[in-house]
Amino acid sequence: xxxxxxxxxxxxxxLFQSFTxxxxxxxxxxxxxxxxxxxxxxxxxxxxVAAYYRRRAENGVGLVITEGxxxxxxxxxxxxxxxxxxxxxxxxxxxxxxxxxHKAGGAIFPQIVHMGMIRPNGSQPxxxxxxxxxxxxxxxxxxxxxxxxxxxxxxxxxxYAAAALHAKQAGFDGIELHGAHxxxxxxxxxxxxxxxxxxxxxxxxxRARFAAEVVEAVRAAVGPDxxxxxxxxxxxxxxxxxxxxxxxxxxxELLNVLVDAGVDIFHCSSRRFWEPEFAGSPLSFAGWVKKxxxxxxxxxxxxxxxxxADEQExxxxxxxxxxxxxxxxxxxxxxxxxxxxxxxPAWALKIRDGRQSELQAFTPEAAATLY
Numbered sequence: 001x002x003x004x005x006x007x008x009x010x011x012x013x014x015l016f017q018s019f020t021x022x023x024x025x026x027x028x029x030x031x032x033x034x035x036x037x038x039x040x041x042x043x044x045x046x047x048x049v050a051a052y053y054r055r056r057a058e059n060g061v062g063l064v065i066t067e068g069x070x071x072x073x074x075x076x077x078x079x080x081x082x083x084x085x086x087x088x089x090x091x092x093x094x095x096x097x098x099x100x101x102h103k104a105g106g107a108i109f110p111q112i113v114h115m116g117m118i119r120p121n122g123s124q125p126x127x128x129x130x131x132x133x134x135x136x137x138x139x140x141x142x143x144x145x146x147x148x149x150x151x152x153x154x155x156x157x158x159x160y161a162a163a164a165l166h167a168k169q170a171g172f173d174g175i176e177l178h179g180a181h182x183x184x185x186x187x188x189x190x191x192x193x194x195x196x197x198x199x200x201x202x203x204x205x206x207r208a209r210f211a212a213e214v215v216e217a218v219r220a221a222v223g224p225d226x227x228x229x230x231x232x233x234x235x236x237x238x239x240x241x242x243x244x245x246x247x248x249x250x251x252x253e254l255l256n257v258l259v260d261a262g263v264d265i266f267h268c269s270s271r272r273f274w275e276p277e278f279a280g281s282p283l284s285f286a287g288w289v290k291k292x293x294x295x296x297x298x299x300x301x302x303x304x305x306x307x308x309a310d311e312q313e314x315x316x317x318x319x320x321x322x323x324x325x326x327x328x329x330x331x332x333x334x335x336x337x338x339x340x341x342x343x344x345p346a347w348a349l350k351i352r353d354g355r356q357s358e359l360q361a362f363t364p365e366a367a368a369t370l371y
Contacts, residue, residue, distance in 0.1 A: 014324050016060065016352055019333055021264065021296050022225045024173050026107045026334070028062035029327065030348045031267075033300050033338035034111040034176070034231070036067045036082065039370045043070070043077070043084035043125070045093040050100040052370050056341055057106025060348030063334065064101055065176050065229075065267070068113030068183075069094070069167075071159040074129035078119040085110055085163040091170050098171040107173040109229060112163045114156060116184030117144055117193065118237060132156075133187045134194040134201070134210070139236055141192050153200065153210065156184070161217035164228075174227030177214060180269045182236035185211045189244050189254070190236065204250055208257040215261035229265035229298075230258060234285065240271060248278055252292045265296040267336065273301040274318050274326070287331035299323075299332040304340030304347060305362070320351060342366045 016028045032053070039049055053064050070077040072086035084090045094110070101108040117133035121144065132152060136145040148156070164175045179185035187193040188210040194201050200209050211230070218228055236242045245251035255266070268286035270277075277285040286299035306317045318325075323335060340347045343362030350359050360366075 012320055012324060012351055012354075014327060015320075015335060015348075019062070019296075021174075021227055024107060024227055026062035027105055028060055028348065029334050030061050030063075031298055031300075031334050031336040032056045032061045032064040032341055033336040034065045034067050034178070035338055035342065037370060038067075038079050038081040040081055040083035040090075040093070042080060042089075043082065043087070044089045045083045045097055047096070048370050049083070049093070050097040053097055053108065054100040054104050055345040056348075057101045057104035057108075059346040060352060061106055061337075061341070063173075064106055064108040065336070066097070066108065066110045068178055069110045069163070070113050070115075071156070071163045073114060073156055073159045074126040075116075075119060075132050076114040076159075077125065078115055078123035080125040085112060085166050091166055094167070094172070095170045102171070109174045109176050109227070110163075110167050110172055111176045111178050111231065112160060112167070113178045114160070114184040116182075116187045118182055121145065133184065134196055137193045137195065139182045139187075139193065139238060147196065150198075153213075157210075157213050157217045160214045161221040164218040165221040168222050168226060174229060174265070175218065175222070176229035176231055176265070176267060177211075177218070178231050179211055180231040180233035180267075182238075185214065185230075186233070186236070190242070192242075204244065205253050205257055208254055212257050212261040215258065215263055219262035227264045228262055229267055230263045231267040231269055232289070233269035234277075235269075235271065248281075248288055248292065251288060255289060255293050259293055259295060263295065265298065266290075266293065267298040267300065268332070270299075270301040272317075273299045273303055273335075274322055275301075284326070284331060287326070290330065290332055296334070297332045298334040298336050299326070300336035300338065303335055303337045304351070307361070339367075345371070 069085040119131045131145045136147045138144040234243045266289045270285045290297040339362040343366045344360040
């Protein structure tokens, strides 16, 4: 549905309208994308982490989605400075993060993570723990571990549910499950890493069973009205051409399983928010997910990176006007921003106020500091 605009000019201000999901209203359509920062010693987020997220909420980000917070399983994390979502110290640290973001007027979800087979064996903090995955295969399809037993699957499902309940108790406004980029849930989705012949393997619908059990367990733990998001991607780390669904029909089958299990929000990860997902339609990945489910949908992919020097291909970035046009065409509800917000905590307010000339560009240094 097109909203009338003066002179058909799509206004940046449209990104600064509020949006309501269940009982949660976020003040703007701008979301901070989850980005692993690893500044939490022993998995405990400290005052610097709280200040980092608060700065974005103070500057026009409506919803912060934190970097991946790991569940209580010895093979969930590859780095002791990645935050965890269990243990009293870590949960007290998160409660302070939440308090600061709320004080700044923003909403906040943790992204809940298990790395599965992308975790190198021997990683800290539990080097003795073997990495686990649906078939013990890494993203190249090589054997790197043992297939998960049904007992392990049950234990990991319960660990996701426990993490979600901890998040709710710490005051988070909802949660996001990381089901993208080749992390554990996505390893079950993807035929290359899931070659099981039991009820957790087979066609795409059957490969979605693990994700559905995670969502159902989380829903049972947090109750009916607490927002549950899931980040999805076709691509995997190191393989941008990978696809879970070759057609809209296949994508719809996958999404139906997840909606039935209780997902409220789909966070649709693509490299470029404007690229068509399937032949014969201009709709992006997020646009298709919104069309097929009607659920709250977040787009992400090179937002605010018009001058990204790394782009090798002949890509014309449609810029913020193109983004707003798609928002007004109801292709998505919320817009996640990653690198641009690392480079400049005040990115959102600067674009709102027409101060693009003042933007601080994303740099490798920005990725290496918590600022």
